[in-house]
Amino acid sequence: MLDSSADGAPTVLAVAAGAAVLAWLVGIAAGALLARVARRMPVVAAISHRGRTPVRLLLVLLAVQVVLGAATGVGGWRDVVVRLVGLALIATVAWLVGVAAFVAEDVALSRYDVDTSDNRHARRVRTQVILLRRLAVVALAVVAVAAMLLTFPSARAAGASILASAGVLSIVAGLAAQTALANVFAGLQLAFTDAIRVDDVVVVEQEWGRIEEITLTYVVVHVWDDRRMVLPSTYFTTTPFQNWTRTQSAxxxxxxxxxxxxxxxxxxxxxxxxxxxxxxxxxxxxxxxxxxxxxxxxxxxxxxxxxxxxxxxxxxxxxxxxxxxxxxxxxxxxxLPQVRNAGVPGYAAASSGTPATAGSPAAEGLFTGSGAAEERASAFAGDGDHALSPAR
Structure with a gap:
């Protein structure tokens, strides 16, 4: 037990600082040891590369938490610092879990090569893995924030009230975020129904391009002239489009x-x-x-x-x-294409401009000019006595 008097605050801070430095050095040593093992194991190498900083930070926070937990009665500042360290611990643990999600994504994607002529299956898996990782990160962030809020007694009381009225709130939230939620569900539908995949060649809005990115709410199409067309996910579930590589690339x-x-x-x-x-x-x-x-x-x-x-x-x-x-x-x-308006037999007679007489074939139309035409017109009028005439 450390000195519990108010005068012991400098001692507590010094011990906490020393423990933090020692924990950081331990993290560095563990990282160096892990790097040696990682030379033969790509998965361990990915964990070492991505998780180096959060692991060191976690060790430092745990060391400080232990020191402050052993020091009591050093002043009101201790409780504030302990609360902040606790919040930082929750965030760091969430960070580490997120690192695990990214490492799992890297391992999954490394097994499927898209640089082949027929990469349909690889692109489908790549699309689904990326979207699952993004969904996991979003869910992890929500859980971390909720865990932080639940450390406050007032937030726990508010949470009970919110749960009591969850039905009403869900309806209000659903109406307010109808478009956003529709895009989220459309993004999930696109990923798992295999309608489009990353690197698919598509024609949308009369533009030819390649699917560059699929998120939970929108899709980025890399147009042939290096423009980027950003479309909501619902576009691909409600609007017809062309997918040139749906079943094969050829x-x-x-x-x-x-x-x-x-x-x-x-x-x-x-x-x-x-x-x-x-x-x-x-x-x-x-x-x-x-x-x-x-x-x-x-x-x-x-x-x-x-x-x-x-x-x-x-x-x-x-x-x-x-x-x-x-x-x-x-x-x-x-x-080569050319317009023929001379030298064709019969062209001169046809273009002489002689007016057609009432009884000539040229004067007969589909609905006028002969008895048969008048009968045809009355049939379209719906009554045999209702032949088409200028008055009608």
Whole structure:
């Protein structure tokens, strides 16, 4: 038992300071010993690296707590210091538990390599582990603050009153934080339903990008031009979006060109084969050239190619588009899009401007100009006597 008189306060402070220094030195020695063991054990190395400071602080606080607990009657300051040291102990213990959560995250993530061509499972585990760690840290912080408050007698009395009216408070809190809670539950849903994962390639708001971060309340999308789009978690549970890597990283992409009717399709198909065959961006799965439309003065061609992932596909599409355009310019410039308004048989007669007579086919419309058209109009009007007319 230390000197309990008021005059013994300097002695108590000196002993507490000495105990704190000794505890800090013990923490340093323990850290050095742990570092030797950690050379062969990565888990121990992670614990030593992350937990070095909180362990030393915990030893110091315990030493000071022991010294002050043995010193009584040294003045009113002792109780205040003991209370503060107790609060610091709670915070330090919470810090250590948080370090354990971070170490568990590091160990889990080290077992799943995302730097592979097919990393869907690894990205799913990575997303779930990161979100679980964040949830554990938030819960730990709430528990630590609650434990600190419960050390005060007045707070314990208030806690009993709060528990008595927990039903009303939960309703009020739910209404006040409806949006925030919705985002939290949406974030959990995204992590454990595997809708999106970190590094997934998505198209949102007509922007192409990669999922960079998933938190409890929002998702960060790294857009292709290095912008960051921050979206609430509820966006991905309520709004349709494209996920290019939902089941696999390999994707297909199309290159569309409008050309003249005289384009040699077979020769162009051979040029596509030459462009992609053996190219490092092509994964060897799909290369197809098809006529997808032929309306008006142009023919629409679609070249379909495949690549191992979204970014590679983007560059491959650009390569194919540039190659086909250059080939048309060099080999078949006549096949480039052009407007035909002369030299076509029948064009001059059709464009002579001769007014159509009432009985000519040009004057007959879908609902006017003939008996059949009038019958069709009355059918749409719902009554055979209600034919369409200028008055109607």
């Amino acid at each position: 994707v297909l992409g199309a290159v569309e060109l409008d050309v003249d009717w005289t384009v040699p399709v077979e020769e162009m198909r051979g040029e596509l084969v030459r462009l992609v065959d053996g190219h490092p961006l092509w994964d060897g799965r799909v290369q197809v050239l098809q006529v997808t439309d032929a309306v008006g003065s142009v023919v629409r061609l679609r070249a379909l190619v495949s690549a191992v992932d979204g970014p590679t596909l983007f560059d491959l599409r650009c390569h194919v588009r540039e190659g086909l355009v250059g080939w048309l310019q060099r080999e078949h410039p006549h096949a």
